[in-house]
Amino acid sequence: MEDYASSSSGDSISTEEIEMNNAVTSAIVLAASFLQHVANPPRPVYQRVSVERDRAVANERLIKDYFDPVEPRYNEASFRRRFRMSSRLFLRIVQDLEREKSYFQQRCDARGRMGFTAI
Incomplete structure (x- = not known):
């Protein structure tokens, strides 16, 4: 992650803004991984067929x-x-x-x- 303590214009960013940016970034990463999981679901689980033998x-x-x-x-x-x-x-x-x-x-x-x- 990039440290937002100083910006190119010389304005300093507050700690709250840094925490908000980090929270938004982690939410985006989490949403992207969820979408990838939904797009490629795991293999279906098949039940075994039971053959009755006397x-x-x-x-x-x-x-x-x-x-x-x-x-x-x-x-x-x-x-x-x-x-x-x-x-x-x-x-x-x-x-x-x-x-x-x-x-x-x-x-x-x-x-x-x-x-x-x-x-």
Whole structure:
């Protein structure tokens, strides 16, 4: 800011006039920044789309397809071909992971619904 203590004509400017000039200048700067913000608004905020998945039914179908003790939809040979291991080994790995790591344990999500199983 320019100091207005002396002018070119030799007249001195009062302190009130200096404060008024400073106030007007800061108001102009503030108005210019507001106009720039209005001219270039920030990006719009989009809400996420929630896809409802029936986790319980999907888990029941998975268990019935591969791990049903009475009559699974896919036999042991098709399980071995698809996952490259026996179903007993797969279940043992799942049980060990659930026991050792809390990440693989089924728990409620933020909405209070049960999350996915380790399988």
